[in-house]
Structure formats: structure tokens, C-alpha cells
Amino acid sequence: MIFKNGEGFKPDEIIQNTPQDLAQIQLNAYNAKDIESFLAVYSNDVEVYEFPDKLLYKGIEKMRETYQPFFKSSPELHCKLVNRIVNGNYVIDQELITGNPRKPEINATAMYEVDGGLIKKIWFLKLP
Structure with a gap:
């Protein structure tokens, strides 16, 4: 709890994560295979696309159904960040x-x- 002028606030009511922070939080959770922390930074109506516009699925529960078994079946799973570009609200x-x-x-x-x-949205670039 943070207090300002005698009033209490939760930290996330005062300081919001930047887009870069959110991308890093989900990457850290992905590597930890922590489904709850991973999903915590996504909107309930998140949309997941194959670039440029092929909708793969929509919604946090569908994301859970996709990633939870993947995390469980992939104990050695690791994502290394090679490069990151941040432009406004896009990462x-x-x-x-x-x-x-x-x-x-x-x-x-x-x-x-x-x-x-x-x-709110993710696009994956499918590589050959």
C-alpha cells in the first residue's frame, strides 16, 4: 500500500507497467512456465493472430487452454530475447x-x- 496525502493506494493504481514491462513480465513467466503470471498481463478478450490477420483464437481462457498443457509438456522450454523494438503501445x-x-x-x-x-493483441510471424 502506498500513501499519499493520507489516502492509501495500491501500487498499480499509481504506476502502470509500460508496454515493454508487460512484454518482459510475460516472457519471464513463459520461461518459468507460470501460467497465472503469464496470463496476468493479457486482456480477458486478447486476440492472437498469425501475421498479418489470421485470427488463431480469442480470449484468455482459450489462451490458458493453449499454453497450460504446452508448459507442462515442455519442461526445458526457454525463450531467449534476441531483439526488442518498442514503438508507443507496440512491442x-x-x-x-x-x-x-x-x-x-x-x-x-x-x-x-x-x-x-x-x-490486447498478439501477432506471430510464421517463419518457414
Whole structure:
């Protein structure tokens, strides 16, 4: 609790995470395979796309259904941040993902759109 002029506030009521903070929080949670922390930075109606406009799924519960079993079946899963670009409320991450049982090494690019202090949309660039 933070107090200002005798009034109490929760820290997130005063200081909001930046888009870069949100991208890093979800990356850290992904690497820890912590589904609750991972989902905490996403909007309830998050939209996940294959770039540029193919909707893969929508909603936090669908995201949970996708990632929870993946985390459990991939104990060695790790995402290394290779490069990050931040432009306003957009974050673009170039990543190297290892430990996926189906594909040992994946070069990936993800773009996140932040709105209202949460990640609202994600686009994954599908590489050959």
C-alpha cells in the first residue's frame, strides 16, 4: 500500500507497467512456465493472430487452454530475447525458443499491442 496525502493506494493504481514491462513480465513467466503470471498481463478478450490477420483464437481462457498443457509438456522450454523494438503501445520481440519437444529450435517474432495496461493483441510471424 502506498500513501499519499493520507489516502492509501495500491501500487498499480499509481504506476502502470509500460508496454515493454508487460512484454518482459510475460516472457519471464513463459520461461518459468507460470501460467497465472503469464496470463496476468493479457486482456480477458486478447486476440492472437498469425501475421498479418489470421485470427488463431480469442480470449484468455482459450489462451490458458493453449499454453497450460504446452508448459507442462515442455519442461526445458526457454525463450531467449534476441531483439526488442518498442514503438508507443507496440512491442516487437525477436526470439529464439528452445526446449519445444516438437521442434528443438525456433526463431520467432511476436508483436504485442498494449491497451489499457494489458496486452490486447498478439501477432506471430510464421517463419518457414
